[in-house]
Amino acid sequence: MKLKRLAAVLLAGTMLFGATATVSAEEKAADEITIWAWDEAFNIKAANVAKEMYAETNPDVEVNVVTMAQDDIVAKLNTSLASGSYEGLPDIVLIEDYRIQGYLNAYPDEFAVLSDIASPDEFAEYKTGVNQVDGKMYGIPFDSGVAAVFYRTDYIEEAGYTAEDMQDLTWDKYIEIGQAVQEKTGKYMLTLDPSDLGQIRMMLQSAGAWYTDAEGNVTIKDNQALKDAINTYKKIVDSGISKQVADWDQFVGAFNSGEVASVPTGCWISPSVLGAEDQSGKWAVAPFPRMAENEASVNASSIGGAGWYVLKNVGHEDAAKAFLKDTFASNVDLMNQLAVDINLVSTLKASSEAENYNKGVEFYGGQEIFKDFAEWTNEVPAVNYGEDTYAIEDIMTEVVQAIVGGADVDETLEMYQTQIEGAVAN
């Protein structure tokens, strides 16, 4: 029977694939560590540069760097940790600051304590609030998400303002400038994406507040900072200086094509701004605006950012810790290199001494942006993001839209307090 033979060959074939696969899995050497991260142009490149530097002094350790989408990393960590199966898990994994508390609380025995290879006071204060549990440090802070206003100097000048006016901004002043820009140049001041509460999040952190308090309890009702942030957001929308966008693609497109005069967001947007080479020299960076009506609010905030964590049950805990110790936990040369390679703003305090941090960037009119970013990073108020930032925001987008649409702030926040409490209790 011809078909029988065909089937047999196929089955044998699949077995062969399987056999080669298991062999390669068994070959894994003792001193081989795997790192997971998600951005080829950013954190993956950082891991690769670190790997090269580490290889100079430790040629016998093999480091594998694997790119995986952030959501995929989350999905894989969840299934593997939930089922207690460590096969194929990495030794070092990059986890976003907003998510890490959830992991540390749900799987306290899976992550290695890193207090013996680094100390919190070597890093920007706000970064170490999230990676500690009971005074033990579990992560090595990586990138700064320090917030800033990237702005078009030509548009601002045309509107009759100077770089001086952009310093020490309040949101009221920002809106005033925005209206002048719109009048004189016909451009919008910024883009807003109704499905992304990044602006609110940054305003909250500028006042040292969050959707939750220090103990992780949901504080939507009577949260003065949240109220101020939503009111500020509404003011921006009502003033008509914002262009509405629906996704990341349009957000980047708006400033690449010169439709908006400023981009108030994390410093990691810089590579995207640099993408429009024809706008070189027309950009500058200013500190993030504060909310004048909130006394706690300062001209510094953060959005995003991540840290390196070691999974201790995968089998190479010591090798992984040794690697981090010599690279991301201490190496200023590495940070100096990464400033050029990937525009990394490091949260390692010592890196502000690095040579490249004190060089002007031509695209930003010669401004020493790294020095500025590093300085502002140290001023960001520390906030414990808790476990449920994303779950809360799923509901908060509705809340914010309702309030922008005219609903009463106090009433709406009070109404949603219980609903959000219920949503995160699961």
Place this chain on the structure above:
Amino acid sequence: MTKKVLRTFQYIFLSICAFVSIFPFFWMIIAATNKSVDVTKGTLMPGSYFMENLKAVLSSDLQYTTAFKNSLIISVVTTILAMIVSSAAGYAFVIYRSKSRERVFNIILLSMMVPFAALMVPLFRLFSKFNSVPLLKTIALNTPGAVIVIGISTAFLIFFFRQNTESFPKELIEAARIDGVGELGIFFKIFMPTMKSTYAAAIIVTFMNSWNNYLWPLIALQSPERRTLPLVISAMGSSYTPDYGMMMTAVVLATVPTALIFFLMQKQFVAGMTGSVKG
């Protein structure tokens, strides 16, 4: 007169539908020929950057070609095995009588109601144990076998083949039996060739499902050199500064095999429509 108005509306409606379904493909091809910056600026004109994008895709650390090969192996093997196993099951459910036949079939249908997300963790635990069993190593985690085995017998395919076997003329089987053809022979030599159109439809569906399958490969395949295309494309898209040109080039290449399968099978699909029982 009213007929004409109705016509016009029909055409307008259909044109809108056509536009909505074709535009994403158009955009994909346009984006693949442009620089990332131009894509975000919203250009709708074909650019001249395709070769650079292609080079970026092929030289990426993500091992695009390896992933392409993996996807191809998994999808082809899954489709072939699924055609044999699932169609045999569907065939047997109609042709052979047994008391518990309906009950077994209902259980299979019930399994369609359980969402895959609920099965994920138990399946993962099960497959992670296979590595210690010599014979099952071939389908353990991190092997193509783990992905293939999940795809070869699905409730949907069995259901699909059972429904279509109902219309298969039983007289053919009886005639063959009288002529002394064995049961396997009837299935392979008579049933399979006559049901070409059914197989063509099933091949298209199975191949596409397998080619686009995301969740299970994501969890089952761990090392980078084992990953399939959807995983690699997803990894490309997660950058803070995504290279849209390169990503869309990767997507264009990934669409080619499914399109090919579809057009190849379409011919069979039509050929199979001609009748089997002749006077």
